[in-house]
Amino acid sequence: MDQGLRELYQEVILDHSRHPRHFGALEDATHTGEGYNPLCGDRVKIYLALDAENRIRDIAFEGKGCAISQASASMMTDMLVGRTAKEAERLMGGFLHLVKGEDPNGLAEQDRERLEVMGGISEFPMRVKCATLAWHTMKSALEGGAAAKTE
Amino acid sequence: MTAQPKLKPIPGFDPLTARKDFEILVRRVYGKPLAYLDNAASAQKPRPVLDAMYDFASGEYANVHRGVHYLSAVATERYEAARETVRRFLNAAHADEIVFTKGGTEAINLVAHSYLAPRIQPGDEIVLSVMEHHSNIVPWHFLRERYGAVLRWIDVNDDGSLDAGAVDAAIGPKTKLVSIAHMSNVLGTITPLKEIVARAHAKGVPVLADGCQGAVHLAVDVRDLNVDFYVLTGHKLYGPTGIGALYGKRAPLKSMRPFNGGGEMIREVTRDLVTYADPPARFEAGTPPIIEAVGLAAAIDYLGTLDRAAIAAHESDLLAHATEQVKELNWVRVIGEAKDKGSILSFETDGIHAHDVATILDREGVAVRAGHHCAQPLMERFGAASTTRASFALYNTREEVDVFVAALRKARSILT
Numbered sequence: 001m002d003q004g005l006r007e008l009y010q011e012v013i014l015d016h017s018r019h020p021r022h023f024g025a026l027e028d029a030t031h032t033g034e035g036y037n038p039l040c041g042d043r044v045k046i047y048l049a050l051d052a053e054n055r056i057r058d059i060a061f062e063g064k065g066c067a068i069s070q071a072s073a074s075m076m077t078d079m080l081v082g083r084t085a086k087e088a089e090r091l092m093g094g095f096l097h098l099v100k101g102e103d104p105n106g107l108a109e110q111d112r113e114r115l116e117v118m119g120g121i122s123e124f125p126m127r128v129k130c131a132t133l134a135w136h137t138m139k140s141a142l143e144g145g146a147a148a149k150t151e
Numbered sequence: 152m153t154a155q156p157k158l159k160p161i162p163g164f165d166p167l168t169a170r171k172d173f174e175i176l177v178r179r180v181y182g183k184p185l186a187y188l189d190n191a192a193s194a195q196k197p198r199p200v201l202d203a204m205y206d207f208a209s210g211e212y213a214n215v216h217r218g219v220h221y222l223s224a225v226a227t228e229r230y231e232a233a234r235e236t237v238r239r240f241l242n243a244a245h246a247d248e249i250v251f252t253k254g255g256t257e258a259i260n261l262v263a264h265s266y267l268a269p270r271i272q273p274g275d276e277i278v279l280s281v282m283e284h285h286s287n288i289v290p291w292h293f294l295r296e297r298y299g300a301v302l303r304w305i306d307v308n309d310d311g312s313l314d315a316g317a318v319d320a321a322i323g324p325k326t327k328l329v330s331i332a333h334m335s336n337v338l339g340t341i342t343p344l345k346e347i348v349a350r351a352h353a354k355g356v357p358v359l360a361d362g363c364q365g366a367v368h369l370a371v372d373v374r375d376l377n378v379d380f381y382v383l384t385g386h387k388l389y390g391p392t393g394i395g396a397l398y399g400k401r402a403p404l405k406s407m408r409p410f411n412g413g414g415e416m417i418r419e420v421t422r423d424l425v426t427y428a429d430p431p432a433r434f435e436a437g438t439p440p441i442i443e444a445v446g447l448a449a450a451i452d453y454l455g456t457l458d459r460a461a462i463a464a465h466e467s468d469l470l471a472h473a474t475e476q477v478k479e480l481n482w483v484r485v486i487g488e489a490k491d492k493g494s495i496l497s498f499e500t501d502g503i504h505a506h507d508v509a510t511i512l513d514r515e516g517v518a519v520r521a522g523h524h525c526a527q528p529l530m531e532r533f534g535a536a537s538t539t540r541a542s543f544a545l546y547n548t549r550e551e552v553d554v555f556v557a558a559l560r561k562a563r564s565i566l567t
Contacts, residue, residue: 002514041523041536064536066504
C-alpha cells in the first residue's frame with residue numbers, strides 16, 4: 001500500500017472509526033456544540049459535562065462522517081475526560097499544529113505520543129478539516145458559542 | 152436535430168486518438184497513471200483549444216468593440232464569431248440571443264436578477280426539480296428572500312428519473328418560471344426537456360434549462376426544445392474557465408433590465424440619465440472574457456470535428472461498463488439509474504465515507520469527486536450525506552474504468 005495511505009489509515013485510526021468511543025448523547029451535559037463541514041456535509045455534536053472546577057467529567061459525541069473525522073472525535077473524547085477546559089484547549093492547540101505537519105510544541109510527551117497517530121493527515125491537506133472538526137466543535141461547546149465550521 | 156457543424160465530422164470515434172489531444176492525460180499522479188473521472192466538475196482541455204487561445208492572444212488580441220484600430224477590429228470579429236459559433240451549436244435563431252457570461256452560475260443569476268425579479272410579487276412561484284445544482288437553486292432563493300417568491304419542488308422517482316407530468320402538478324396560477332436541469336450533475340438523469348417545455352408553455356410559464364451538463368453530452372437544439380432560456384458553461388465543454396453563455400429568446404431578453412452596470416452595456420450616459428444597449432451587449436458590462444470566448448468557440452469547433460453520436464455511444468458504454476462492475480459489489484448503492492441517463496455514476500458505499508473512498512482512489516491515480524456535489528436537496532431526497540461520483544468524458548477508456556473499480560475494491564479492503 002501507498003506509504004501515505006498507510007499512515008493516514010493506521011489501524012488505531014480505523015479501530016476508532018469502526019468502534020468510536022463515547023459515541024452517543026450525554027443526558028447530563030452542561031455544554032453542547034454542533035459542528036458542520038459544508039464541504040462534505042459532515043456533522044458532529046459534542047456533549048460535555050463539566051464539574052464545579054470546570055473539569056470535563058464526561059464527554060460524548062454524535063455524528064456522521066468519514067473515517068478520519070470519526071476517529072478524531074473518538075480519540076479526542078478519550079483524551080479529554082478528566083481535563084479542565086483550559087487543558088482541553090491547550091491540547092487542541094497542539095493537535096492543530098500536528099495535523100498541519102508542524103511541531104506541536106507544548107504538548108506533554110504522553111499526549112504527543114497518543115496524538116501523533118493523526119500526524120499522517122498532514123500529507124493530505126484536503127483532509128485536515130475532517131480531523132479538526134470535532135476539536136473545533138468541542139471548543140465552541142466550551143465557549144457556548146455558535147456552531148463550529150471547518151471550511 | 153443537431154445544429155449544422157462547421158467542420159465535417161469524421162464518422163466513428165476513437166477515444167485513444169482523441170486522448171492525444173489532451174496532453175494532461177499522460178501525466179502521472181503519485182506515480183500512477185492519471186484516470187481523470189471528475190469530468191462533470193470540469194473537463195480537460197484539448198490542444199486545439201489551448202492553441203486557439205494562445206494564437207489569438209499572441210497574434211490578434213485587443214479589447215473589443217470600442218477600438219478603431221486594426222487589432223480591435225480583428226478581436227471584435229473573433230469575439231462575435233465565437234458568439235455565432237455558440238448560436239450554431241445550440242441552433243438558436245439569432246446570434247443576438249447569445250449572451251456571454253463568466254459561466255453557468257452567472258447566466259442563471261442574470262435571468263434571476265434581470266428577467267424574473269421585476270416580475271415577482273410576494274407569493275409568486277418558481278418551480279425547480281429536487282436534483283438541481285446549487286447554482287440553479289440559490290439565485291431563486293435570493294428571490295424568495297428579497298421578494299417573497301415561493302419555491303416549488305418537483306421530486307424525482309426512486310430511480311432518479313423525472314416525469315414530465317410532475318411539472319404539471321407543480322405549476323399553479325402563480326408560477327412565473329420553471330427552472331430545471333437538462334441533465335443532472337449527480338444522477339446523470341436526462342430530463343424530458345422538450346415535453347416539460349410544452350407542458351409549461353401550455354400553462355403560459357416560461358422555462359429555463361440548465362445545460363451545464365446537458366450541452367456536453369447531448370445534441371442541443373433550443374428551437375426544437377422551444378426552451379426560453381438555456382445555460383451552458385465553457386469549462387465542462389472542454390473549453391476554458393471564465394466563460395459561459397446564456398441563450399434567451401429575443402423577446403424575453405429584450406424585456407430584461409441590465410445586470411451589471413459599466414462600459415459596453417450603454418447606449419448613452421449623461422450626468423442625469425443612462426440608456427441601455429440592446430441585448431446581448433446590455434448584459435455584457437465591462438471588458439468581456441475575450442480570449443475565453445475564442446477558446447469556447449474552439450472547443451465547440453473541436454467537438455464539431457468529432458462524431459458526437461459516436462462519442463455519446465462511447466460514453467454510454469463506459470457508464471454501462473462501470474455500472475455493471477460496481478453493482479456486483481454488494482456494499483455499493485448506485486444512486487440514479489434512470490433509463491435516460493448521461494455518463495455520471497454516483498454511489499454510496501456501505502460503512503465507508505465517500506471522502507475516504509476518494510482519498511484512496513486518488514492515491515491510485517483515479518480522480519473522482521466525493522461529497523454533496525452542490526446538490527444538497529437531492530442528497531437529502533436519497534438520504535445520503537455524501538456520495539462518490541465518477542463522471543466520464545470522451546477521452547476516458549474501459550481500462551480506466553477497470554482501474555477505478557479495482558481501486559474501489561482496494562478502498563474497501565483498507566477501510567473495513
